[in-house]
Amino acid sequence: MACQSVCVIMDEQALLGLNPNADARYRHRAMAYFEQLKESQDGWEVCAEALAKGIYNDDHVKFFCFQVLEHQIRFRHAGLSAVQQQLIRETLMKWLQIQLMNAEPEKPFIRNKAAQVFALTFVMEYLTLWPKFFFDILTLVGLNPRGVDVYLRTLMAIDGEVVDRDILHLPDEIRRNALIKDQMRERCIPTLVESWFQILQTYQQSHPEITCQCLEVVGAFVSWIDLNLIANDRFVNLLLSQMSVMELREEACDCLFEIINKGMDPADKIKLVESLCQVLQSAGFFNVEQEEDVDFLAKFSRLVNGMGQSLVLSWSKLSKNGNVKEAAEALQALESKVPLLLRLLIHEDDDISANIVGFCYEYLHVLKQLPQLTDQQKANLEAILLAVMKKLTYDDEYNFENEGEDEAMFVEYRKQLKMLLDRLAQVSPELLLEAVRRVFNNTMQSWQTASFMEVEVAVRLLYMLGEALPASHGAHFSGDTAKTSVLQDMMRTLVSCGVSSFQHSSVSLEFFETVSRYDKFFLVEPQHIPIVLMAFLDQRGLRHSSPKVRSRVAYLFSRFIKTLHKHMNAFIEDVLTRIQDLLELNPPENGFPALLTSDDQLFMFEAAGVLIVHGESPMERKTAMMTSLLQPLMDAFNVLLNKLSLERDEEKQNAIGDCLSHAVGFASRTSKAFSNKQTVKLSGCSEVYRGCLQTFLPALSVPLQKGSLRSAVRSFLHRMIICMEEEVLPFIPSASQHMLKDCEAKDLQEFIPLISQITAKFKSQVSPFLQQVFMPLVLSIFEVLGRPAEENDQAAALEKQMLRRSYFTFIQTVAGSGMNEVMANQGAENIERVVFTIIQGAVDFPDPIAQKSCFIILSKLVELWGGKDGMVGFPDFIYKHIVPACFLAPLKPSFDLSDAQTVLTLSECAITLKTIHLKRGLEFIQFLQQEYLPSLQVAPEISQELCQVLQQPDVKVLKNYIKAFFQRAKL
Structure with a gap:
């Protein structure tokens, strides 16, 4: 009895906390009340009563009541008595009845929540307790717009619970949902379809928002109901008439798209697409140039894309099954859509164009499979190619210096166009090569008077050929003048016509990207290297006014040097002189903005290292050049290290620490030039790298900026172990001593791979050292692992776990390296x-x-x-x-x-x-x-x-x- 009395009225004080502006005390009380009603056997009934009688006007209270009801149905439905289940059904129908009579409609968020509760009840009860669910609702709402709105929202919520493939369902739910759909097909789908037709017909003038909702419902349900109920003259004519109503046509387009997408027999699909196209064409929808509404055209383009892809799929199935006549008809239907495809592909709005790319791509795939192309198909290919070239072009509004969302979308769109270009190359490489050659040569002849968009896209097309064309179609450089490829001709033009001086960052970038992509061209025609090197080194490249261009060129320059170092001998000293200022360490507080960031400078040091090491200079000259490259870093390092120990300002300490780390990183990067053939010793560079080690190692024991400095020096040591071989061994004991001082878990964890690397590489050569360092290292690890940590400090726990793993890996390396004595002598x-x-x-x-x-x-x-x-x-x-x-x-x-x-x-x-x-x-x-x-x-x-x-x-x-x-x- 006590519980029964609780359920008669709601806790008004708690309900005050539902208001978003309520203070925390009331909000907590409201949440506690919500939990109480959810868990109570019959507490929810008070919410049902409030909804059925329309007791509350407050939106938040009504939403709250639906939430409580939703919880009961979703999680406790099976435990409810027959009387309680009946109460839920009556509550929903009474609430719906109130909506039909209210002067004002409920807020959309309440209608959506109500629809969700209706849908949940339907899912739980349709197969057993409430088979007349739709009949009862339709009888009650008739054509009342308020009722129809809730009915349509409920159908969309049912789609979410039963059909939507994006929602994961458990196996039991999948079986239940299949049974529900079977029962609906048997009992009520024709009735529902008839109701949709009546709604679409009745409300298209007076309530466009309800009509749009109904179109969305038809689109959602058409995938699993009998298509003949929708794809018939009266329904399709109604949908087409709505394509001409401004407020309805986008939804009508989406609805037709879903109808077209439905899986069906190829012959029926072709018939459906063709009849739809005929009506759309007669109604003037194919005249896309006259349509000013780009939002509608984007939807229409998606619809045409769906129709085109459906025809391609039908053609593929018919061809595979050997239905020659029907396949030929499908191909004819497909070809007849190409003029429309081209008009949409070339449209100035990229969204409209992007929506048709799928159809275009698949049409090209069809052409690829045909044994021979007709003249018309060749003309279509050329038209697609010209459209792609035109659409690749930047527009005036593209912001190169501050790229935002629009620019990002265009970059993505360009990737789609590149896919079309690659597919075109598979269908007819000759056509693509010839078209690009024509556009490229025409543009390069008059680049001084052309717009940046024309010049950029001409060079871009040359760049894109590299991936699009197979090598057998001229995308290589033979060196045989009789067979000089079209690509070779274009590269020669690119580097000699002066376009590298074009005053726009997009053209500059495209020029350097292209010469780097086709660096093999310069192996065949090395006479062009000096002119390109100059472009890299002057205001066109590394000294360009745009930081973005300078940054990218630094990387491309390094790549260019690495590929062509054998042809650089005559230019080494000149290049090193010209880039000298770009190799300087940028000390903090020098007041001048650096041309390159420290990350970009890494590529410059790598390029300088490659030039020195792989050049043909005598050993003494290499030694001198490497010394003049690295000595300034060592000098600056010494000065900065002294400065760091005296500096008290934390911000300045950070700046100096970064600068010191960069100096080590630069020296480390030069060592990438060495290989098994070109070792440090053979290049005469041992002395200078020993000098680097002597300079950098003291930084390991500096307490300030410990993390970043240790990390940089440790990386340098890793490189030296690889490059200097046993010459590095004398430095290992002191380095280890420094690194084992004042250790944290992370320091040890990063030090162990270094010792493991030395152990694995030098084995018995380092046995005496290992025997000496083994227990100090192990004891340091034990000490760090034994330090107490906060119970909930997950970061510390993870660090210890990683250190423990590193420790075991180290013991594994020692045990497995054949140095039994290292452990045996402890x-x-x-x-x-x-x-x-x-x-x-x-x-x-x-x-x-x-x-x-x-x-x-x-x-x-x-x-x-x-x-x-x-x-x-x-x-x-x-x-x-x-x-x-x-x-x-x-x-x-x-x-x-x-x-x-x-x-x-x-x-x-x-x-x-x-x-x-x-x-x-x-x-x-x-x-x-x-x-x-x-x-x-x-x-x-x-x-x-x-x-x-x-x-x-x-x-x-x-x-x-x-x-x-x-x-x-x-x-």
Whole structure:
């Protein structure tokens, strides 16, 4: 009885909190009340009563009531009594009745929520309790516009719950939805279609918004109902008449698009498209040039695209099935749409053009499959090509210096046009090559008087040929003058006609992009290199007024140099002199804006390095040039490092720290020029890089700007290990000493790969050093891992996890590098301490990546020390700790055998057991059978089975068995 009294009236105080402007106290109370009503067995009934009787005028309260009702239907419907279910149905119908009589319609957000609740009720009850759902609603609303509005919104909500493919459904829901659609087709779809026709006919003048809603409903439902109910004369004529009504035509277009998109027999589809086209053409819709409404034309273009793609699909199916006559008719229908396609493709509005690209692309695919093209098809190809060339052109409004959303959309649109160009090249490479040649040559002859848009697109087309044309059609440079390709001619024109001086950033960029793309041209005609080099080096390129051009040119220059370094010998010193100011470190507070950013300068240093290292100068000259390139960096570094230690202002410290890091980065980048053939030693550059190491390494122990500086110097060391070979070894101990001082988890984690790299590369050469550094490094790791951290500090926990992984990887590298003595000479106590951490890593930390490393290490240690002549006391350790680890780790609840990474760990665990057997033989088998497995309560027959598998030579059998063994054990 107490509950019943709660449900008679609503908590008015709580309802005040529904107002968005209510204070926090009331809002919390409203939320608590919402939860109370949701969870109560019958608390929701008060909301039902409020809706059925129209008690509240406040929109937020009405919305709240629908929300409570929605929760009951979605999550608790099955638990409601028959009386309560009936109450929901009556509530909805009474609320709807109130809408028909109200002077003012409800707000759209309430109507949408109501429609959602109607749809949910329909989904739950249509198959069983409420088969007359639509009949009841249509009987009640008739043609009342308020009622029709709710009816149409409900249909769209039903589409969302039952049909919409973008919404994920559970298997049970999918089966239920299929049954609902079957029942609807059987019981009510013709009635619904008739209601749509009446609504469209009745309201197209008086209520265009309702008509648009109805068109949206038809479009949504047409995909799964009988098409003949919609694709008939009276319905299609009605839709076409609405194509001429300004407020309705966009929705009518979308509706026709959905009708055209419906899957059906190819012959029927062709008939439908052709009849629709005939009527649209007769009504004047094909005269797109006379249409000023671009929004409508964008929809119309999408409709034509749908019709075209439908015809292509029908042609493909008919051709595949060998229906020659019908396929020919489909092709004829397709060809007849090409003039309209071209008018839309060439339209000045890019949205309209973009919407037809799909049809155009597929039409070209059809032409590609034909054995021979007719004259008309060749003319169509040429027309498409000219349209694409025209549409690739920038317009006057494009903002090159501050690209926004419009510019981004045009860049995307250009990508679509490029796809068409590539497809054109597949259909007729000769046609494409000839057309581009004509446009390019005409433009280059008069580039001084042409607009930037014309010049840019001409060079752009030459650039795009590189990807579009297969090499067999001239997209290569033969070197044989008798076979000089069209492309070679165009490149010669590009570099010699002076267009690189054109005063627009888009043309400048396109010029350098193109000479870089076709850098192989200069291998065939190297006489053009000087003129292009000058363009790179002067105000056309690296000194251009636009920072965007300078930045991109720095990268392209580096690429150009790397490809053509063999042809640069005569220009090396001149180029280095000309770029000298671009290689200067930009110190903070110099007051001058730098021409290049530090990121751009990296490419300049790389290019300079390549020129020096790969040139044909004698070794002494290379040494001198590399010294003059790197010495200024070292000098500046020393000055700045001293300055950093005296600086107290944090902002200035950051600026100096960045500058120091850049200096190291630049020196590091020059080393990319070296290779196995051109080593540092052979190039005579050892001394200067040793100087760099001596200069940079002290920065490791500077407490200020520690993170960025350490990172830069560490990267430099990685490069030197690769390039300088054993010459770097004398610097490693002091570098390590610096890096192990005042370590954080991240420092250690980044230092370990360096030590691992040295270990893997130099092996026994670094054995004495490794023996010396091994325990200090391990102890530093232990110290950092042992530091207390906040319980909820996820970043710190992740850093420790990554450090632990790095530690295990390091031990794995040492154990696997054949330097047994590194660990063996650490003293029994230290060895034991390290090996216990490996056991701990294998068993105690739920991190399969680290666990896998641990089992690999244990395997290796068993192999090294577990034999008859192995380390004293190690066999005991195997039985006491390693064997238990192999069983305890997989038995842990956190060891997830459905996880791929964990399964890899289990494989290594199996290999460890196999290695123990190989080293200890029968003794190990007896230990398992007589001592260890019985202690785990493993049945004798299972124990015997495992031992038999262990003794088989094929380790794959063991891996599979072990997985099954632990799956069974965990049940």
